[in-house]
Amino acid sequence: MSDTSPLLLAARGLGVSRRGQSILRDVSIGFGATGSVAIIGPNGAGKSTLLALLAGLEKPATGEVRLGTHPVADVPAAERAQSIGFMPQHFEPHWDLVLEELLGMRLTPPRGQAAGVWPTVDEVIARHQLEAFRGRRWSTLSGGEQARVLLATVLATDPPILLADEPGAALDVRHRLTLVEALAQRGRTRLVIVAMHDLDLAFRHFDRIVVVADGRIAIDGGEELIHAALLDESFGVVFDRIGVPPGVMLRARLRQQGAAP
Numbered sequence: 605m606s607d608t609s610p611l612l613l614a615a616r617g618l619g620v621s622r623r624g625q626s627i628l629r630d631v632s633i634g635f636g637a638t639g640s641v642a643i644i645g646p647n648g649a650g651k652s653t654l655l656a657l658l659a660g661l662e663k664p665a666t667g668e669v670r671l672g673t674h675p676v677a678d679v680p681a682a683e684r685a686q687s688i689g690f691m692p693q694h695f696e697p698h699w700d701l702v703l704e705e706l707l708g709m710r711l712t713p714p715r716g717q718a719a720g721v722w723p724t725v726d727e728v729i730a731r732h733q734l735e736a737f738r739g740r741r742w743s744t745l746s747g748g749e750q751a752r753v754l755l756a757t758v759l760a761t762d763p764p765i766l767l768a769d770e771p772g773a774a775l776d777v778r779h780r781l782t783l784v785e786a787l788a789q790r791g792r793t794r795l796v797i798v799a800m801h802d803l804d805l806a807f808r809h810f811d812r813i814v815v816v817a818d819g820r821i822a823i824d825g826g827e828e829l830i831h832a833a834l835l836d837e838s839f840g841v842v843f844d845r846i847g848v849p850p851g852v853m854l855r856a857r858l859r860q861q862g863a864a865p
């Protein structure tokens with residue numbers, strides 16, 4: 605997408621191989637300081653790997669990720685954690701703490717930083733409507749409840765960049781919609797990059813859609829991509845575009861089911 609503003613996060617020529625298999629190949633992509641970006645693509649396409657590289661949590665075999673003007677690998681971990689909030693697909697804390705303790709640990713500012721700008725545990729609990737879980741141990745929360753808590757902890761410090769790996773996967777329809785709307789809204793003032801499988805929500809709510817397929821960026825653009833034939837090809841299905849004013853919705857069919865009824 606054409607944008608002349610400086611990039612906040614940029615990847616150039618990323619390549620990753622695991623067990624002799626190429627997982628990402630020559631991936632280059634840049635993101636400005638604001639925007640909501642949905643990363644979509646079939647299972648195993650490389651979405652999580654790309655997010656982990658962008659977060660500086662993994663190192664590529666080739667290429668580089670830059671956070672502002674610095675290679676992300678050179679940014680000290682504490683500073684990186686301040687700049688990039690990362691919500692992984694799976695998270696298990698080292699200790700099975702109760703929510704209040706978990707938030708307390710997360711909300712301790714790094715040494716030398718004033719505590720005043722950080723929200724308190726009570727503020728975060730109130731903001732994200734987590735009162736019912738305050739005294740509950742992590743292991744006793746359902747998958748959807750854990751996802752909500754995780755997001756609250758990641759957002760607590762208001763990082764300029766939020767990377768989230770399928771944050772809505774375990775959420776019921778209302779919570780998923782609430783979450784996606786909140787992430788899209790956040791993209792107006794911050795950079796939000798979300799790997800997700802719900803194409804309908806991606807196209808309806810996000811500014812930019814990046815399709816990763818077979819370790820490459822297959823398409824990168826705006827909502828007009830919903831009409832791209834490459835979308836069908838990337839997912840290996842046939843999409844029917846169904847008019848639902850003001851836009852269209854995708855309904856997938858398996859290719860071997862033949863032509864349209």
Ligand SMILES: Nc1ncnc2c1ncn2[C@@H]1O[C@H](COP(=O)(O)OP(=O)(O)OP(=O)(O)O)[C@@H](O)[C@H]1O
Pocket residue numbers: 622623627645646647648649650651652653654
């Ligand atoms: N540690 C690992 N060792 C070997 N292969 C790996 C490892 N991590 C990931 N892979 C492989 O890399 C490929 C990309 O994985 P990745 O998790 O990035 O895909 P994804 O697009 O996020 O998939 P999904 O939608 O299923 O979450 C997959 O084939 C996966 O099996």
